[in-house]
Amino acid sequence: MIYAANFKTNHTRQSTREYLGKLQAKLLLELNPNDKIYIFPPLTALDEYSSSDFTVGVQNAYPVEKGAFTGEVGLEQLAEFNINTILIGHSERRDILGESQEQIAKKFAFFKEQGFKIIYCIGESLEIREQGIESVMEHLISQFDGIDTTYENFMVAYEPIWAIGTGRTASVEEITQTHNELKKVVDRPLLYGGSVKGANIAQISAIENVNGVLVGGASLNPESFLELVLH
DSSP states (O other), rough: OEEEEEESSSOOOOHHHHHHHHHOOOOOOOTTTEEEEEOOOOOOOOOOOOOOOOOESOEEEEEESSSSOTTOHEEEEHTTOOOOEEEEEOHHHHTTTTOOOOHHHHHHHHHHTOOEEEEEEEEEOOOTTTTHHHHHHHHHHHTTTOOOOTTTEEEEEEEEGOOOGOOOOOHHHHHHHHHHHHHOOOOOOOOEEEEHHHHHHHHHTTTTTEEEEEGGGSSSSHHHHHHHHTT
């Protein structure tokens, strides 16, 4: 299984270091060697973190080495911390910050050329979900426009927007059906995200074609994230 923790706009450099210390102390003893863990702290919390038990990535970056792009970070800044893993396409960047599919595809292509490990996020609104699986798949497939799905160093995170931070999780049937359909479109590891927590991780991880989870709120506390990883 793959476990990815997205801190979003939470944690500082100090609290992230404390978090990772607690994580490593526990994982050193109990982590399944076949499991992989990714941690995505906010940009200001990046530091020289190194561990064989987890990989630290970045939630966002601009597709450039360096330049006149106020408020952004590029490869030069990421290289200082040996970052080569990135989240791209998260619904909050699409819907709140207005990233278009064209911009997302440009970002994907740039970081693909740099050999980054990419977790590529897709998802649909409740309105689309209620129209049925055909509408859902049409929308999800449109989010692969301009994306090189043959790139070997990426995985897909399916996050129904209506289940992110709401406490509502997609049903086993909804996740199973969607992941099975996605597997026909893109043969990459598939993560599920959307109110994943200790109470439902065993059920979610047992679903066919669920290769891992992308966790938001339940990842902010090391104890609750460890509950998922070591379930």
